[in-house]
Amino acid sequence: MIPLRDTIPSRSFPIVNSLLIAVNVLVFFLTLAAGARAGDLVRRLGVVPARFLDDPASMQILTLFSSMFLHGGWFHLLSNMWALYIFGDNVEDRLGSVRYLFFYLLGGVVAGLTHTLLNTQSQVPTIGASGAISAVMAAYLLLYPRARVITLIPLFFLPWFVELPALLFIGFWFISQLFDGFLSIASGVQAFGGVAYWAHVGGFIAGLAFLPLFLRRRPARRTFPDEYYPW
Numbered sequence: 635m636i637p638l639r640d641t642i643p644s645r646s647f648p649i650v651n652s653l654l655i656a657v658n659v660l661v662f663f664l665t666l667a668a669g670a671r672a673g674d675l676v677r678r679l680g681v682v683p684a685r686f687l688d689d690p691a692s693m694q695i696l697t698l699f700s701s702m703f704l705h706g707g708w709f710h711l712l713s714n715m716w717a718l719y720i721f722g723d724n725v726e727d728r729l730g731s732v733r734y735l736f737f738y739l740l741g742g743v744v745a746g747l748t749h750t751l752l753n754t755q756s757q758v759p760t761i762g763a764s765g766a767i768s769a770v771m772a773a774y775l776l777l778y779p780r781a782r783v784i785t786l787i788p789l790f791f792l793p794w795f796v797e798l799p800a801l802l803f804i805g806f807w808f809i810s811q812l813f814d815g816f817l818s819i820a821s822g823v824q825a826f827g828g829v830a831y832w833a834h835v836g837g838f839i840a841g842l843a844f845l846p847l848f849l850r851r852r853p854a855r856r857t858f859p860d861e862y863y864p865w
Contacts, residue, residue: 636786637720637803638795642778648723650731654738655715658763661703662711679704680759683750702742704761714763720783721767721774728777733848740844741769741837748836760830765837768811772841775804808838 665672679700686694705711726734745765774781781800786793815831 635798635803635806636788637717638784638786640720640724640778640800641782641784641797642724644723645727648726648731650735650738651718651722651726654722654735654763655718658703658705658711658715662705665704676704676706676759676761680761681746681750682759683753683756685757686750687754698743698746699739701746701759701761702739702763702766705763706761710762714767718763718767718770722770724778724781725770725773728850729773729848730850733850737773737841737844737848738766738770741772741840742766744840745769745833745837749830749833752832753830760833762830762833765830765833768834768837769841769844771804771807772838773845775800776842776845808835811835811838 665675668675679697681697681701686697705714722734722738725737729737742763742765745768746760749760749765779799779801782797783800783803785796785798785803787796788794811831811834815835818831
């Protein structure tokens, strides 16, 4: 399933969400420009569980942040940034820009720690914004459960466009990550299929748990039967 857009437009310009996307894209191009040194850059700035646990008090703690802005290829970058573009603006609307930034970073940190604690012997660098974006998707699910996500489903090689409830789309996505996470444990592969599923699960659970702490108090307003009316 490929999300195309949601049904809730932003009420304000999502400055932090836009900057996060811009920084991720910029870092990706800088990584490409590094050429043969890109691999060393990823090893230095990615989260390597065994190295992190060997000396967490050192500069390794910073890799929990730097790893969020590195991506392993075009598909990795584009899929993450597209999801952030679709879901992040509305979450920033509700949290406010500063709270949203700290929420995003916290989700990414918890995601990195989750992956590390479940793969203590791994020497493979983990990179990507998907853990932080998982937290954003969890927040979107709680804030806009009745929103709809226009989704492309390539069924039998034909494109089907379906408007799915956010609860169904994001809920199905989380269950699939959880399933693949357990499959990775059963198979003994830290990142099954090259994807750190437990980082996604950890980020998502962090989003569910921490959202109430970041929600700003909203003035009383008239309620509408349709959640995304009148925006």
